[in-house]
Amino acid sequence: MWIGKSTIHIWILTLWSLASYAHAKQFERLLLISFDGFRWDYLSKVDTPNFDRFIANGVKADWIKDTYTSLTFPNHYTIVTGLYEESHGIVANEFYDPDLGMEFHNHNVTNVQDGRFWGGEPIWVTNQKNGGTSGVFYWVGSEAEIKGYRPNHYANYTVHNASMELWVNHTDQVIDWMTDPKDPVNLALLYFKEPDATGHRFGPDSPEVEDMIRQCDNITGYILDQIAEHGLNDLVNIIITSDHGMTNMSKDRFITLDGHVDETKTDHFLNYVIGASVWPKSGFEDEIYKNLSAIDEHVKVWRKSEIPAEYHYSNNKRIPEILMAADEGWGIKQNWDDKHYLLGRHGFNNSEMDMHPIFLASGPSFKKGYVSKPFENVQIYGLMCELLNIVPAPNNGSLDAVSHLLADNVSRSVNLVWQIALLVGGTLCVILLVCIVRELFKPYLKKPKSLHDWDDRSALLEGA
Template identity: 35%
Template sequence: MLLNIFLQCVFIQFAYTYSNKPILLIVSYDGFRYDYINKASTPTLVKLQREGTYADYMYNVFPTKTFPNHFTISTGMYAEEHGVMGNNFYDPETRKKIGMEKSMFMQNDKAIPIWTLNEMSESNRYSGCMMWPGCKFSYQNVTPTHFESWDPKYDLYKRVDTAISWIMDPQYPANLVMLYIEEPDFHGHVYSPDSTVVENMIKKLDNVTQYLHDKLRKHHLSHLVNVIHLGDHGMISIKYKNILNVSNYLEKNTYSFADSSPTLHVIPEEGYTDDVYNRLKKASAELGHFTVYKKSEIPNRWHFRRNIRTPPILLLADKGYAFDDFIDTVAYYTKLYNLKVGPNSLFGMHGYAVDIKEMYSFFIARGPKIRKNHKINPFNTVDLYSVFANILELQSRRPINTNLIKEVVDKKETSHAVKVIVITVVGMSLSLLLISCAAAITIILIRRQQNMTTAAALNKRFPKSFQQAVEAQHLLEAEEA
């Protein structure tokens, strides 16, 4: 019985295979503003700051929206390099509007996501992508080994379980997992970042974070897995009355819009570029609260201008303002959540200029290769790629920010491969020791039971003649012989 229990324990211990490569789990909370940690009760995230490395905030790329920034995090490129110019945009090469589809991410062959680089580097490296934007497509003819398509109904805790199961996969153990969670962005848009709904969502995400690290401990992975928690952009509240109706200044059939507030891509019909531009300049002068840029006027510091997908005209609303395309979005929210909307009703918005602090996101890292109890200066999301590559011990395809790597990565830490070997050897030694102890105990119990059975048989057979078990045993053995 005892031997069986010990054997089961040994089987459970070695039923899973972990990668002998450094393991990295990247978790993105969409729209998690840099100061949300202090906005609600987040004991887990605060604890992770103490246990690892963190920055007060990260600078995002323009436009400060989900798809451009997630692809920047994944590739280490600005929007003008990787070609994801917004959550949707007009492509003059195909002459159509591009949304969430393969062509959105395929403009630049040199844009190699970190999950692809990981799989390309060695045959025993495996990546997993849980709903990460752009991850379901093939790059360099390589797709991630583990993948889960976007499904907003997919439970957050189940996402964590699935991500960890990929790391523990017995045949293809993932050493890189990208985990995407669409909150608090979604509810932030509907109710504004200043709402109790968002506050409660922040608390829930802290609980999800706790659940993730509890699961790592349960499966004895905390000493092997490096975890990075981050956001792609922030968010700001806007009032319904701050919607700017620019369409009233334009003639129908002379233009089309792409993307969405607070950045609108304006694509004039052929021959109407100057007319549309002048009308929008007039609207800006009369309405205020937004700026009109020709492509050549877009600031270089945004790294947004030098791409064929950059719109001929760009509209950028001031902080706290939106354009009239947002009216349809509010109508959708009203129907979906039965909202009552008035002039002062609050909603959430992001996509503004990169120097607006409310657009900043957060960064926390913890794990065996991460420095402990260490605060670093704010940095740009394009530099995350080199940090990922360094932790994974990959050759980065992008410029390397050596200073940031030194601030985040603990070079004194024992290598992952050595840790795996040590843990395996110790585990096998302990298992053999337990098996030996179990076998010895089992043998002792069997002999004891045999002696008790023999004594009982002798007492029954020779109740008066033999008083000592040793003599009785000799006689019984002679008789049986």
């Protein structure tokens, strides 16, 4: 046989190196899941066996701090960009953009799909810029073209029920993306609108919310079972989190704007119940500020320049000249006939405990059975980039704030492992190629000792 023992050894070493490289690369798969409005303490309200087994095999933060304000669109976009709201520009579910001369409303499909509203770089864009493949199911921002990119796979959001059957269908789609034989996604995002909707309608301490927590636990169990069934347990890191918490509301804790503001003296007045954004007409700034400040002790009113620095909520043109913020549990109604009554709400100051969401994670790169102290949700983006072995875009987070979640020797090392494996494997492939070529052409390269050797060589070439 023309391949000698040394060549076989090189084959074995090459295959081992490439296998090591492939194994390290497989660790880069990531599934990010959000349960909207899942408050940090909901896991203690009912039995959650599936969340419990997930936590036992991974990490759990006591709670995480969402960004100000504690609303759905701003915080979901913070999670995937690592930016405060003033940095990525989604400063509320509803806001006014003076440069575009347009209002943004989260239920307006045209607004949601307009890439001009979306600043920063979401994780799926970062992933695809680095050669990855992304699948996003119902995540805030995923319907717009951002920096010239859309997710490789995504679904346009539609208002839907919260049936377990539908959730299973959504999950199956994401699993299909992750196990596609031709181009599996290495990054998947999956969003569930509960228990937020139920918390709004019935309040966070209701039996209905408890039932919905159980359903969230059931779909988590289904996801974990599907991951195991498809042989992905040791290949996929999973993060489960939320955008904000929820608190109780009461009809007795609403104030009205009747008689306090003349809206003809404003260009834009966006009242979102737990706060309001006010853009006065030129010359009426002082009057409107004074009138709003006199309304009620349970509503704070700031000029833009006076908003506390710790909120990271002033350095953006979309933040209004006058900002109103209700105290936790209080609401603002436009007039006495306004019926904005829900039994649960969020969007209040992000320092309030009821506004804090959950953070859980499990997979080959995370510690097991580890409980972490709280951290900010701006840190999640950098953590995801570390897990995906990609260079993060500029952001407000720091990997140092969350590196303690990672298993020993995983942080900042996985990238080195696969790079070394690639280098060694590539080098051995080159050596192998040289050896093969040498073996193939060895009869032609050997110096003939006599004319007879030349005749044999010529005959061999003619036969070839």
